[in-house]
Amino acid sequence: xxxxxxxxxxxxxxxxxxxxxxxxxxxxxxxxxxxxxxxxxxxxxxxxxxxxxxxxxxxxxxxxxxxxxxxxxxxxxxxxxxxxxxxxx
Numbered sequence: 773x774x775x776x777x778x779x780x781x782x783x784x785x786x787x788x789x790x791x792x793x794x795x796x797x798x799x800x801x802x803x804x805x806x807x808x809x810x811x812x813x814x815x816x817x818x819x820x821x822x823x824x825x826x827x828x829x830x831x832x833x834x835x836x837x838x839x840x841x842x843x844x845x846x847x848x849x850x851x852x853x854x855x856x857x858x859x860x861x
Contacts, residue, residue, distance in 0.1 A: 790839030801831035
């Protein structure tokens, strides 16, 4: 619930067809949260269950496909070290 932006998200969900449907599908597939990434139209789903990642991505892609929207999914890991300055290294 804390990732749900009540001011901007309701309007930004309408940027792309199927966004709300896709975010719901991600949560139904086991994501802890799903929201718009940046200004959109990219979406992000979050989970601590590594085994659920592929299923969440597949559910999101299927939700978009049902709305006639082509998509692709990426499964990414969090950086535990934070930002690293590589200048001069």
